[in-house]
Amino acid sequence: MISISKLLCELDAEGDGLRYDAAADSDKPQITEEKQQRPVVVWNTTRRCNLYCSHCYAGAETEPGSGEFTTAESKTFLDQLAEYGVPVVLFSGGEPLVRDDLTELVAYAAERGLRPVLSSNGTLLTQENAVALRDAGLQYAGISVDGLPERNDRFRGTDGAFDAAVRGIENCLEAGLKTGLRYTITEANAPDLEGVVDLLVDRGLDRFCFYHLDYGGRGAEIIDADLTPSEKRAAVERVADLTLDYHSRGEEIETLLVGNYADAAFLVEYARDEFGEAKAKAVYDYLERNGGDPTGERIADVDYQGNVHPTQFWQGYSLGNVRDRPFGEIWNDESNPLLAALRTREDRLTGKCADCQYRSICRGGSRLRALATTGDLFAPDPQCYLANEERRAEGSAVGGVAD
Numbered sequence: 001m002i003s004i005s006k007l008l009c010e011l012d013a014e015g016d017g018l019r020y021d022a023a024a025d026s027d028k029p030q031i032t033e034e035k036q037q038r039p040v041v042v043w044n045t046t047r048r049c050n051l052y053c054s055h056c057y058a059g060a061e062t063e064p065g066s067g068e069f070t071t072a073e074s075k076t077f078l079d080q081l082a083e084y085g086v087p088v089v090l091f092s093g094g095e096p097l098v099r100d101d102l103t104e105l106v107a108y109a110a111e112r113g114l115r116p117v118l119s120s121n122g123t124l125l126t127q128e129n130a131v132a133l134r135d136a137g138l139q140y141a142g143i144s145v146d147g148l149p150e151r152n153d154r155f156r157g158t159d160g161a162f163d164a165a166v167r168g169i170e171n172c173l174e175a176g177l178k179t180g181l182r183y184t185i186t187e188a189n190a191p192d193l194e195g196v197v198d199l200l201v202d203r204g205l206d207r208f209c210f211y212h213l214d215y216g217g218r219g220a221e222i223i224d225a226d227l228t229p230s231e232k233r234a235a236v237e238r239v240a241d242l243t244l245d246y247h248s249r250g251e252e253i254e255t256l257l258v259g260n261y262a263d264a265a266f267l268v269e270y271a272r273d274e275f276g277e278a279k280a281k282a283v284y285d286y287l288e289r290n291g292g293d294p295t296g297e298r299i300a301d302v303d304y305q306g307n308v309h310p311t312q313f314w315q316g317y318s319l320g321n322v323r324d325r326p327f328g329e330i331w332n333d334e335s336n337p338l339l340a341a342l343r344t345r346e347d348r349l350t351g352k353c354a355d356c357q358y359r360s361i362c363r364g365g366s367r368l369r370a371l372a373t374t375g376d377l378f379a380p381d382p383q384c385y386l387a388n389e390e391r392r393a394e395g396s397a398v399g400g401v402a403d
Contacts, residue, residue, distance in 0.1 A: 001015070001019065001209070001256045001257070001258050002256065002257040002258075002261070002263050002264055002267065002287070002290070003015070003019065003254065003255070003256050004239065004240055004243045004255040004256070004257060004267065005243055005247065005252075005253060005254045005255045005256075006019075006020070006254075006286070007267055007271070007282075007283045007286055007287070008240065008243065008244060008267070008270075008271060008274075008275075008283070009243065009244065009247040011247070011252055011254060012025075012026040012027050012028045013026070013028055013254050014026075014028050014029060014031050015031055016028070017031065017032050018031045018032050018040075018087065018088075019289075019290050020286045020289045020290055031087060031088065031115055032087050037085065038084060038085045038086050038087060039086065039294075039297065039298050039299055039300040039331065040086070040087060040088040040089075040090065040298065040299055040300070041081055041086050041088070041089050041090065041300050041301070041302060041327070042090045042092050042119075042299070042300070042301045042302070042311075042312040043077075043089055043090065043091055043092060043301075043302050044058050044092050044093055044094060044301065044302070044303045044304050044312070045069070045074070045091055045092065045093055045094070045096045045099055045102070045105070045304060046064070046065070046068055046093050046094040046095070046096060046098055046099050046304050047059075047060055047061055047064070047065030047068070047093070047094045047303075047304050048060065048061065048062065048063065048064045048065065048093070048094045048095065048098050049061070049062065049093055049094040049095040049098065049121070050062070050095055050098060050121075050123060050124060050158075051095070051121055051123065051156045051157060051158050051161060052156070052157040052158070053121075053146075053155060053156045053157065053218070054155055054156075054157070054218060054221075054222055054225075055146075055155070055184055055186065055213060055217075055218060055219045055222060056217050056218045056219070057214065057216045057217035057218070057219050057312060057313045057315065058092075058093065058094060058217050058303070058312070058315060059217040059218055059315065060093060060094040060095070061094075065304055065305070066305075067304070067305040067306075068304045068305070069304065069305075069306065071101045071104065071105070073306075073323070074101070074105050074108075075105070075108050077302070077306070077322055077327070078105070078108055078109050078112055078114065079112065080322060080326045080327040080328065081109075081112075081114055081327060082109075082112035082113055082114055083326070083328065084326070084327055084328035084331070086114060086327075087114075087115060088114070088115045088116075088117060089109050089114045089115070089116055089117070090117050090118070090119055091105070091106065091116060091117070091118050091119065092118075092119040092312065093119075093120075093304075094304070095120060095121055095123075095124065096118060096119070096120060097120055097124040097125065097129065098124070102133070103129070103132045103133055103136045104136075106118075106133055106136040106137060106138050107136035107137055109137070110136065110137025110138075111137075115139050116136075116137060116138050116139060117138065117139055117140040117141070117142070118133065118138055118140065118141045118142065119142050119144075119182070120141060120142070120143055120144070120168070121143070121144050121156065121161070121165060121168075122143035122144065122145070122164065122165035122166075122167075122168030122169060123158075123161055123164035123165055123168060124168070125141070125143070125167075125168030125169075125171050125172060126168075126171060127171045127174065127175070130168075130171040130172045130174070130175040130177060131175045133175075133177065134175045134176060134177050138177060139178065140177070140178045140179070140180065141172045141177050141178070141179045141180075142179075142180045142181075142182050142207075142209060143165055143168055143169050143172070143179060143180070143181060143182065144165070144181075144182045144183070144184070145162065145165050145166070145169075145181055145182070145183060145196060145199070146183055146184055146189050147162075147183075147188075147189035147192040147195075147196065148162070148192045148195045148196070148199075149162040149163070151188060151189045151191075151192050152165070152189070152192075154188070155188065155189060166199075166203070169181070169203055169205065170203065173203070173204060173205070178207070179205055179207070180205060180206075180207030180208065180209055180254075181196065181199070181200045181205055181207070181208055181209070182209045182211060183196050183208070183209070183210055183211065184211040184212075184213055185210065185211070185212065185213070185227065185232075185235055186213055186222065186225045186226060186227065187225055187226070187227055187231070188225055190227060190231070190235060193235060193238060193239070194238070194242065197239075197242050197246075200253070201246065201251055201253070205253075206251075206252060206253050206254060207253065207254045207255075207256070208239075208253055208254070208255050208256070209256045209258055210235075210236075210239050210255070210256065210257050210258065211258045211259050212232065212257075212258065212259035212260040212366075212383060213225075213226045213259070214259050214311075214313040214366055214368055214369060215313075215366075215368055215369050215372035215373070216312075216313035216314055216315055216316065216368055216372075217313070217315055219313070220372055223372070223373070226383070229382070229383055229384065229385035230385060232260070232383055232385050233266065233385035236257065236263055236266055236385075237266075237270065239255060239257070240267070240270055242255075243255040244274075259313075259366065260365055260366065260381070260383050260384075261292050261293045261361070261362040261363065261364075261365045261366075262362060262365055262381065262383065262384045262385055262386055264287045264290070264292065264358065264361045264362050265356075265358035265361065265362055265386055265390065265391075266385070266386065267283055267287070268280050268283050268284050268287070268358070268361075269390055271283040284361065287361040288360060288361055290361070291361075291363075292360065292361050292362050292363030292364075293362065293363045293364065293365055293366065293367070294311075295310050295311040295314070295342055295366075295367060295368070296310040296311070296338070296339055296342030296343060297342070297343060299311050299312070300327075300331060301313075301314070301315070302322060302327065303315060305321070306321045306322045306323045307319075307320075307321050308320050308321070308322060308327065308330045308331065310338065310339065310342055311368070313368055314368050317338060319331075319333070319336050319338070319339055320333070320336075338377075341377060341378075342367060345363055345364055345367065345377075345378065346359060346360070346363050346364070348377075348378045349363075349364045349378050349380075350376070350378050350379055350380070351379060351380040352380050352384070352388075352391060353365075353378075353380045353381075353384070355391075355392075356386070356391040357391060357392065358386070358390075358391065364378070364380070364381060365380075365381030365383065365384055366381045366383065367381075369381050369382055369383055370382065
C-alpha cells in the first residue's frame with residue numbers, strides 16, 4: 001500500500017511504522033513501532049460468498065468449498081501466525097461473514113496478539129455482528145464498493161448490493177469500528193471514481209483504498225476490462241488531486257493506492273510538479289523505506305484449504321500447505337523457486353524495468369500481471385504508465401530526485 005495522504009499531506013496514520021519505519025514521526029498509536037519483519041497475512045477463511053463479483057481474485061462461489069478449516073484447525077493456524085510474529089491477519093474470503101465462527105476466530109486472533117482486520121463486501125454486516133466483532137477485538141473493517149448503485153450491483157452480480165454495503169458501513173461506524181472503503185477500478189466503473197470518494201466523505205469514512213486490477217482468479221478473465229496505462233495514470237492523478245482537495249478543506253482522509261507500484265514513481269513526479277524538489281526527495285525517501293511491491297515478502301496469503309500463496313491475487317500457485325508444515329517454515333523456505341525469484345527480482349527484471357531509475361521503489365510492479373500477459377515472470381508490468389523520460393536517470397539524480 002502507498003499512502004498518498006502520508007506522502008503528499010503528511011497525514012499521520014497507524015501504519016506509518018509498519019510501512020515506512022516512521023513510527024517516531026507519527027502522533028498516532030502504531031500497529032508496530034518499526035517496519036515489519038514478518039508479512040501481513042491475508043486469510044481466505046472461506047471460498048463461499050453471498051455475491052458473485054466479476055473481478056474476484058479468489059474465485060469465490062455461492063456454495064461451500066471442500067476442505068475448509070474447522071474452528072479448531074483455524075485456531076491452530078492462528079497459533080502458527082502468532083508464533084511466527086505476523087503483525088496483522090486480514091480475515092477475507094469469499095465473504096468471511098458467512099462463517100458462523102468468525103467472531104470467535106477474531107477474538108482468538110486478538111488474544112494471541114495478532115491484529116485482526118476484516119475485508120468484506122459489507123452486505124452481511126448487521127448492527128449486531130458489527131458490535132460483536134468490535135467487542136471481539138476487530139481493529140478495522142475494509143468494505144468494498146466498486147461504483148455507484150447501478151455499476152456496483154452489476155459488478156457484484158446482485159441487485160441491492162450497493163445499498164446493503166452502505167448499510168454495513170453505517171453499522172460499522174455506529175459500532176465505533178474503524179472502517180474504510182475499497183474500490184477496484186476497471187473501465188466499467190471508472191466514471192464513478194469521484195462519486196465513490198464523495199460517498200466516503202458523506203458517510204463519515206476517513207480511509208479510501210484504491211485498488212488496481214490484478215490478473216488472478218476471475219480478475220484474469222476480465223483483463224480486457226482493465227484501463228489502458230494512460231487511463232490508469234489519469235485515474236491515479238485524479239485520486240491525488242482529490243486527496244489534496246479534501247485535505248485543503250480539513251477532511252483528513254487516509255488515501256491508499258494498492259496493486260501497482262508505478263504509482264510510487266508517479267507520486268515522486270507529482271510531488272515535484274506540485275511542491276518542488278525538496279518534497280519530491282522526501283516522498284522518494286519514504287517510498288524507498290517502504291521497499292516497493294511486497295509480493296512474496298511483506299504480504300502473504302493463505303486460502304481456505306491452507307495453501308500458502310505469494311499474495312492474495314496469486315491463488316494459482318501454492319508454496320506449501322499449513323496442514324503439512326507451519327506457516328513460518330513455508331515462508332522461510334527459499335528452496336521454492338518462485339519465492340526465491342520474487343525476493344531477488346530487482347536484479348532479474350528485463351525490458352524497460354531493468355534500467356528504470358525508480359526500480360528500487362517499484363521493483364517492477366506486479367509480477368503476476370507480467371506473467372499473465374507475457375508468460376515471463378520478469379517482463380515489465382503491462383500497467384506501468386511512466387513516460388520514457390521519467391524512467392531515465394539524468395545527471396546526478398538519485399532515483400529521479402536530485403541530491
